[in-house]
Amino acid sequence: xxxxxxxxxxxxxxxxxxxxxxxxxxxxxxxxxxxxxxxxxxxxxxxxxxxxxxxxxxxxxxxxxxxxxxxxxxxxxxxxxxxxxxxxxxxxxxxxxxxxxxxxxxxxxxxxxxxxxxxxxxxxxxxxxxxxxxxxxxxxxxxxxxxxxxxxxxxxx
Numbered sequence: 001x002x003x004x005x006x007x008x009x010x011x012x013x014x015x016x017x018x019x020x021x022x023x024x025x026x027x028x029x030x031x032x033x034x035x036x037x038x039x040x041x042x043x044x045x046x047x048x049x050x051x052x053x054x055x056x057x058x059x060x061x062x063x064x065x066x067x068x069x070x071x072x073x074x075x076x077x078x079x080x081x082x083x084x085x086x087x088x089x090x091x092x093x094x095x096x097x098x099x100x101x102x103x104x105x106x107x108x109x110x111x112x113x114x115x116x117x118x119x120x121x122x123x124x125x126x127x128x129x130x131x132x133x134x135x136x137x138x139x140x141x142x143x144x145x146x147x148x149x150x151x152x153x154x155x156x157x
Contacts, residue, residue: 002041002069008034009043009073009122011143012132012157020053023132026157028057030130034155035065042051043071043122045097045115046081046103047094048089050132050140050157057097071123072096075118080110119143128153 042058058070107114129147
């Protein structure tokens with residue numbers, strides 16, 4: 001399927017604490033650096049906020065670098081993950097799913113730990129984590145610590 005040593009995953013808050021343009025610029029430079037160093041597979045979790053920024057960026061960069069791929073690791077069925085989202089967010093999610101190179105649903109139903117399980121799967125199948133962390137709590141904090149424990153190369157946005 002793909003070479004884990006060339007795979008990069010993303011984790012970040014749903015709420016962005018700096019202007020979106022600032023985060024996007026830092027994220028783009030970091031992703032381009034990874035591509036330059038050989039990364040070709042980028043794994044994201046389909047969440048609002050940082051994940052969607054990363055997904056849109058990878059889809060845009062696929063036009064410039066046709067060898068790179070976007071893989072989505074979805075924590076539960078899309079209709080359950082997006083249950084509380086507005087129509088625009090759901091449409092954006094659907095568009096990303098349709099344009100991703102591949103995606104998988106990791107749990108047959110939403111559970112209280114399906115998001116953390118999804119994050120572990122992404123870390124377990126990558127060599128690098130690009131993350132946006134501004135609060136030392138929650139899913140991203142857990143994921144960064146797990147990635148550190150698993151020996152991933154960590155890149156903070």
